[in-house]
Amino acid sequence: MEDAEETPLGPVADELLSLVADGVIATDERGSIILFNKSAEETFGYKAGEVLGKSIDILLPARFHSSHQVHIQKFSSSISRLSRSMGGGRDVIGLKKSGEEFPIEAGLTRHDLAGRIILTVVLRDISERKQIEEARRLVTHEISHRLKNLMTVVNSVVSLTARASESVETCENLLLERLGAIGRTVDLMLLDDWSGADLGDLLKAELAPYRDYRGENYRLSGPEVKIPPQWALSLTLALHELATNASKYGALSRPSGVVQIEWRISQQPKGSMLQLDWVESGGPLVNPPDRRGFGSDLIERCMGRSKTRLSYNPSGFAAHFQVML
Known part of the structure; x- marks a missing residue:
């Protein structure tokens, strides 16, 4: 002292x-x-x-x-x-x-x-400043990671679309549609800080262009569930392909047609599993394709063949997916 x-x-x-x-x-x-x-x-x-x-x-x-x-x-x-x-x-x-x-x-x-x-x-x-800097660093890292994944998906879509298109015009139209689907999903994820997207919102965004005036040509049933970013883009592209095909050749091409989409969550040893069923009815008679089409390739490429089952039932096409959340 x-x-x-x-x-x-x-x-x-x-x-x-x-x-x-x-x-x-x-x-x-x-x-x-x-x-x-x-x-x-x-x-x-x-x-x-x-x-x-x-x-x-x-x-x-x-x-x-x-x-x-x-x-x-x-x-x-x-x-x-x-x-x-x-x-x-x-x-x-x-x-x-x-x-x-x-x-x-x-x-x-x-x-x-x-x-x-x-x-x-x-x-x-400077504790608060350090916390802000660390949060900014994590956000920057996460955005970089997500953008790389996004570009990988875009490159794959461009490559697959170009290979399956018979003309430049067809390729352009398909690309605009598929990139638009990706863009809608990105918008949904940005609303929630890129932490994922609500499955119901993804489905509504993809099916909205095909909704009839009564709103009865597709039905959604399942619990609220957030799709993580690593699956959101892939699932969106698969759903976009299903909706497009249904509007051209399936249930959404007829006034009497209906697409029933149901999903549920089950607990597995490795975590939660999403099981989603897309079932069409009331559309044209379905004949199994003579050869694998681009749509099937894109859907299985996005979701993984082991996690995807496509069924060409005479009464209506059906697709079943399993995704670990």
């Missing part, structure tokens, strides 16, 4: 420092604390009387004590630099009275007052 009594700072200066928003801590050349302003009290959880005369090390995690002492001694004896940022490009970590560690931003200055070397640290708790 003797050092605290020798501080050259008077009561007026102490009162002014209590108004400073940043923490201000001063030590002598040995590292003993001789000033601890109000903001420093709020930041570290100590009252000034608890730390005055004690080593500055009380405010640092033990693993930094040795290196901090070396830095302080070098800075105290230096004849060139009077100020510098603490950390040297590294995060500076403080230690609260509660034992909690937290990141700080600090600047260190050296003064010669009345023949004594005084070191002053002006510091700020």
Whole structure:
């Protein structure tokens, strides 16, 4: 406490420092604390009387004590630099009275007052800023990952469409339709911070162009379920292909036709499984195709052949999917 009594700072200066928003801590050349302003009290959880005369090390995690002492001694004896940022490009970590560690931003200055070397640290708790930076980093990483996946899907769609199209015009029209489906799904996922898309919303978006005036040519039945991003685009493309084919050749091409879409969730050893059934009825008589078409290839490519079953029943086409959520 003797050092605290020798501080050259008077009561007026102490009162002014209590108004400073940043923490201000001063030590002598040995590292003993001789000033601890109000903001420093709020930041570290100590009252000034608890730390005055004690080593500055009380405010640092033990693993930094040795290196901090070396830095302080070098800075105290230096004849060139009077100020510098603490950390040297590294995060500076403080230690609260509660034992909690937290990141700080600090600047260190050296003064010669009345023949004594005084070191002053002006510091700020940057925990909130670090949390924001980490959240931004995670979002950036996630967006990059999602965009790469999106481009992979787009490249696959472009390649498959070009191979199956008989003319440039046909290729263009199909691409616009399929890329439009992808775009609608991306919009749905962006509404929920790219965390996925509601299955009911995906189905309604794909079937909306084919809805009759009574709204009875398709029926949806199942619990609310969010499709994760890694499946949303693939499922959308498969549903888009099913809806397009149904409007051209299946149940949605006839006023009497109906598409019944039902889904359910079952618990499996590896997690939750979505089982979705697309069943058409009331449309033209269905004949099994002579050869595999582009639509079947695209659907199985999107969903995986082991997770897809396509049935060409005379009464109506049906598709069954299984997806691990």
